[in-house]
Amino acid sequence: MSVGAAMLELNDIQYIVLARAPAVTGRYEFLSFRDAAAGRLWLAGILERVPSVEQVRKSVKEDQSWISVAFTHAGLRTLGLDESSLATFPEEFRQGMASRADILGDEGAHHPEHWVGGLGTGNVHAIAVLFARDSKERERCVGAHRALVERCDGVEVLSHVDLEATPPFEYAHDHFGYRDRLSQPVVEGSGDEPTPGSGAPLKPGEFILGYPDESGPPAGLPEPPELVRNGTYMAYRRLEEHVGKFRDFLREHGKTPEGEELLAAKLMGRWRSGAPLVHRPDKDDPEMGADPQRNNAFNYKSEDPLGYAVPLGSHIRRMNPRDTGANMNRRRMIRRGGTYGPHLPEGAPDDGVERGIAAFVICASLVRQFEFAQNVWVNDRNFHELGNERDPFIGNHDGTLEYKIPKRPVRKKITGLPAFTTCRGGEYFFLPGLKGLRLLAALGG
Numbered sequence: 001m002s003v004g005a006a007m008l009e010l011n012d013i014q015y016i017v018l019a020r021a022p023a024v025t026g027r028y029e030f031l032s033f034r035d036a037a038a039g040r041l042w043l044a045g046i047l048e049r050v051p052s053v054e055q056v057r058k059s060v061k062e063d064q065s066w067i068s069v070a071f072t073h074a075g076l077r078t079l080g081l082d083e084s085s086l087a088t089f090p091e092e093f094r095q096g097m098a099s100r101a102d103i104l105g106d107e108g109a110h111h112p113e114h115w116v117g118g119l120g121t122g123n124v125h126a127i128a129v130l131f132a133r134d135s136k137e138r139e140r141c142v143g144a145h146r147a148l149v150e151r152c153d154g155v156e157v158l159s160h161v162d163l164e165a166t167p168p169f170e171y172a173h174d175h176f177g178y179r180d181r182l183s184q185p186v187v188e189g190s191g192d193e194p195t196p197g198s199g200a201p202l203k204p205g206e207f208i209l210g211y212p213d214e215s216g217p218p219a220g221l222p223e224p225p226e227l228v229r230n231g232t233y234m235a236y237r238r239l240e241e242h243v244g245k246f247r248d249f250l251r252e253h254g255k256t257p258e259g260e261e262l263l264a265a266k267l268m269g270r271w272r273s274g275a276p277l278v279h280r281p282d283k284d285d286p287e288m289g290a291d292p293q294r295n296n297a298f299n300y301k302s303e304d305p306l307g308y309a310v311p312l313g314s315h316i317r318r319m320n321p322r323d324t325g326a327n328m329n330r331r332r333m334i335r336r337g338g339t340y341g342p343h344l345p346e347g348a349p350d351d352g353v354e355r356g357i358a359a360f361v362i363c364a365s366l367v368r369q370f371e372f373a374q375n376v377w378v379n380d381r382n383f384h385e386l387g388n389e390r391d392p393f394i395g396n397h398d399g400t401l402e403y404k405i406p407k408r409p410v411r412k413k414i415t416g417l418p419a420f421t422t423c424r425g426g427e428y429f430f431l432p433g434l435k436g437l438r439l440l441a442a443l444g445g
Contacts, residue, residue: 007211008189008204012230012433014068015056016129016336017208017362018190020181021066023131025138026163026338028236028358029145030117030427031126031155036080036444038154039125043069043079043441045148046128052434053190064137068129069437070234070429072096075125080443081227088222089430092366093233096122097426103371105379105396110423117159119238119425124158127236127429129360131163131338138162161238161358163338171274171290174339175241175355176264176393176420179274179289183296183320185332196297199328207334207364208232214329227440230433235361235370238340238425239394244350246420253414266405267392269316270295281309299323307406312384315393318377333369334362356421366428393420 010018033039049067051059056066071079073094077086092100098112098120106112112120128145132138149155166173172180186194187208188201205213209221210229222228254260261284265271271280274289278298288294301323304310310317321328341355363369377383378391381401388402395401397419405412432440 008187008208009230009433010054010057010190011052012435013053013208014431014433015051015053015066016068016360017232017334017431018053018187018192019056019060020336021056021063021131022060023066023133023338024165024169025133025135026129026131027138027142027160028130028163029128029160030119030124030158031128031149032118032123032158033075033078033125034154034156036078038152039075039079040441040443040445042126042148042152042155043437045152046145047434047437047441050434050437057191063133065130065132065141067141068431069126070129070431071126071440072124072427072429074122076430076440078125079440081440085223085227090222090366092371093428093430096120097235097428098122100371104374105390106423106426107396108398109419110396115423115425116238117161117425119159119236119427124427127427161340163340163358164342166339166343172338173272174357175243175341175344176246177272178264178268178270179272182270182274182292183316184334187334195292196294197299198296199332202329202332205364206330206332206369207362209364213364224439227432227436229436231436232362232364232431233366233370234429234431235363235366236359236425236427236429237361237423238356238358239421240354240356240424242350242418242420242422243344243355245418249418249420266311267314267403269310269314277309278303307384308408311403311405313386313389313392313403315391318383318391319373321377331369331372333373336360336362354424356424362431389417392417 046069050069051066073089101112118124130141132141149157166175174180186192186198186201187204189204194201203213204211205218209231210218250260250263254263265277270276271284271289273284273286274295275285276295276298299322337357337359340358342353361370378395381388381390390396390401392403397417399416399418401417402413402415403417
């Protein structure tokens with residue numbers, strides 16, 4: 001076991017970083033504090049309900065709900081963290097996600113001026129992340145948190161998002177129907193084993209502050225150490241999925257039901273079952289899609305260098321270039337989150353109701369990991385020298401871009417790609433370890 005693995009303090013790291021709860025529903029509540037006393041009173045009332053990785057792994061079969069807590073830079077200031085410490089946090093976190101719109105590609109309909117729920121305004125100070133085993137438990141937890149907020153004069157819930165899994169419930173997937181949770185990095189010392197194709201375990205400092213990362217010992221961390229150690233950053237994104245528009249696009253360009261499914265696979269890089277196009281370029285294989293020993297076991301350089309199976313601009317090829325990307329061990333990210341909004345049944349007309357994904361990207365460097373991915377992998381038109389493309393799902397589309405599908409003898413080019421998603425809000429959060437939460441609750445005491 002390496003030095004980094006030996007030091008990993010699973011009893012202090014918030015569970016959401018390294019453990020996944022068996023939840024089918026949840027709620028995110030975005031809070032604002034009038035002053036330090038109000039914020040610290042709220043934190044003192046909730047922190048004992050925030051479990052560690054170690055706790056959840058021991059009790060996950062019995063637990064019915066799971067809570068995580070994180071803060072914006074403005075939230076840390078309002079809680080009373082001193083200015084000298086606040087100044088040591090990285091610039092992108094101090095500025096906040098809304099101020100980084102030009103870097104992230106949040107222009108046009110994605111611009112922060114259109115965001116909802118107080119996101120991007122500077123008024124959000126904290127987030128309480130609840131995942132629950134069922135809707136009854138979620139409502140119980142929401143009621144308990146409402147009672148806590150009412151006891152804390154000066155604490156306000158600015159907005160919330162309710163999460164609901166979408167049918168079929170046998171596996172996680174988004175509103176477009178794509179199987180999710182197929183490719184996640186494994187952290188050295190976490191106790192998890194990588195599945196084939198996931199890569200070797202990465203140094204914990206790539207995701208958790210205070211540990212060695214892939215470049216060496218920790219350096220340049222914010223202060224104080226007792227607040228920062230075992231903490232991490234979370235980039236929150238609320239992405240509305242335009243399901244009706246997506247289905248219309250598939251019908252227009254896919255022509256037949258089989259053609260629609262193939263086009264959906266070409267946009268993602270996988271069939272909606274999760275089966276990788278690298279191994280199943282012409283026909284879906286749901287059994288492979290459901291098999292973690294096979295559904296992620298592929299690379300591009302030798303297996304599909306020109307993109308005849310997985311187009312060079314497809315979503316999974318952009319978001320994880322694998323062996324065709326440079327410095328990949330410094331770019332990986334942990335994803336958490338869920339779907340919100342009602343399921344739109346197949347064949348039903350678009351009902352105008354908002355639905356989508358409310359997700360967190362967990363990383364030790366917002367610039368090196370999240371912002372790089374948004375700026376280069378998602379929105380660079382010339383990624384892989386494609387010329388006029390962006391990520392077909394989460395790139396900023398205005399109807400002027402295209403999507404190319406390599407094919408012999410003549411490639412297929414679709415022009416005027418519509419926007420299948422719209423960013424409805426986002427924030428940068430710092431997620432402390434449990435000792436860090438207690439430190440914040442005791443400030444000024």
